Amino acid sequence: MRTWRVGTFSMGASLVFLGLFLFFSKFLGLDLVQVMTAWWPLLLVVLGIEILLYLFLSRQEKPVLKYDFLSIFFVGVIGTAGIVFAILSTTGIMGKVEEVMAREERTFELPAFSYPMDNSVKRVVVRTVGHQMTVESTEEKSVSLFGTYRVETAKKAKLLQGPDDIISANQKGDTLYLNMKSLPNEIGPFHASGEVAGTLLVPNDVKLEVIGSDNFLTLKPRSLANDWNIERASSLVVDVDANSNLKVDAVGAQEVGGKDGDWKVSKEKTADGIDNGRKNAVYQSGEGKYHISIADVYDISIQTNQ
Numbered sequence: 001m002r003t004w005r006v007g008t009f010s011m012g013a014s015l016v017f018l019g020l021f022l023f024f025s026k027f028l029g030l031d032l033v034q035v036m037t038a039w040w041p042l043l044l045v046v047l048g049i050e051i052l053l054y055l056f057l058s059r060q061e062k063p064v065l066k067y068d069f070l071s072i073f074f075v076g077v078i079g080t081a082g083i084v085f086a087i088l089s090t091t092g093i094m095g096k097v098e099e100v101m102a103r104e105e106r107t108f109e110l111p112a113f114s115y116p117m118d119n120s121v122k123r124v125v126v127r128t129v130g131h132q133m134t135v136e137s138t139e140e141k142s143v144s145l146f147g148t149y150r151v152e153t154a155k156k157a158k159l160l161q162g163p164d165d166i167i168s169a170n171q172k173g174d175t176l177y178l179n180m181k182s183l184p185n186e187i188g189p190f191h192a193s194g195e196v197a198g199t200l201l202v203p204n205d206v207k208l209e210v211i212g213s214d215n216f217l218t219l220k221p222r223s224l225a226n227d228w229n230i231e232r233a234s235s236l237v238v239d240v241d242a243n244s245n246l247k248v249d250a251v252g253a254q255e256v257g258g259k260d261g262d263w264k265v266s267k268e269k270t271a272d273g274i275d276n277g278r279k280n281a282v283y284q285s286g287e288g289k290y291h292i293s294i295a296d297v298y299d300i301s302i303q304t305n306q
Contacts, residue, residue: 013046105152110198113145113163115176122174123207129180130213131196136220137204143169143176147198149183159184159194166196214298221246221292228292235299238292240285242304247288250281250300257301258283 124143126135134147145167151159160166165184170177183194202208205225210217212233219230219238224246230236238248250256256263256279268278283302294300 017046105150107148107150108158108160110145110147110149110166110196111160111163113167113169115143115169115178117141117143117176117203117206120174121171121176121206123209124176124178124202125209125211126178126200126202127180127211128213128215128217129182130215131180131198132216133180134197134199134218134220135208135210136199136201137222137224138201139204139223140201141203142201143178143203144201145198147196149194149196149198151183151194166198212297219292221290224290224292227290230292230297231295233297236294236297237301237303238283239303239305240283242285245286245289246284246292247290248281248283248292248294248302250279250283250294250297252278252295253281253297253300254278255299256281257299259302259304262302262304 118141145163149160149166160183166181168179168181170179178200180198183196204221204223207226208228210228210230212231214232214234216235217230217233217237219228219236221228221238221240221244224244240246240248252268254277256265263281263283265279265281268276268280281300
């Protein structure tokens with residue numbers, strides 16, 4: 001009497017088919033996800049053929065049917081993995097996983113932004129959102145922004161299509177409000193953030209207010225002809241010319257850096273006369289006609305250009 005162990009043939013055939021798929025995938029340019037998604041239905045075909053073959057032979061030799069549970073378990077594991085891959089691919093999760101795996105760091109230029117100004121604008125207010133920013137005065141009568149941004153992406157297309165994606169400008173009366181925007185980010189387990197390094201040019205004869213968001217700021221007053229007010233930055237560098245007519249007042253800074261003698265530093269004290277760890281610092285070049293007032297900054301330093 002012949003004994004037929006159902007599952008043994010299916011396991012052997014599944015290994016053969018899987019090996020062939022993996023082998024030819026090298027030549028066809030298929031990846032593992034495509035292979036596992038496409039080939040697993042063959043397991044059901046092979047197992048069905050094995051059962052039909054048993055029924056055909058049972059009419060001739062009356063074989064005793066037995067199951068090879070280890071082989072069936074092995075085939076089931078492979079089949080389940082294929083089904084899982086197929087479900088993930090259908091729901092779009094697998095596509096997201098593939099996109100994350102294919103990500104690489106890319107750097108793009110910021111979309112060019114320019115806002116022409118007339119004499120009606122006396123003040124510019126800038127709100128940042130964590131970007132690394134350089135603010136520089138210019139003799140041109142316009143506000144402009146340029147720079148780069150870096151993101152992790154699998155796409156070669158630019159993330160920002162126009163200046164409206166990174167900055168908005170609204171004029172109210174004699175004040176121009178500029179609001180920086182965050183880079184678009186996906187929400188979920190595949191979240192990846194980016195970094196912006198931008199330079200903002202502002203006419204030197206208008207009053208400027210910059211509201212930071214605990215980010216890194218660099219100021220280049222150059223030929224400044226009005227007052228600036230800066231607040232809420234984690235780190236601030238003021239790049240000044242030695243022959244400038246400028247005074248910098250920093251209030252409540254944790255760290256003050258620069259060459260010896262650049263700053264006149266005094267420590268803040270509470271009403272009880274206790275040092276609270278904050279410092280007030282003053283830098284002056286020339287007569288100090290124009291002022292840069294700085295508040296709520298952790299680290300500030302001066303860089304002097306001869």
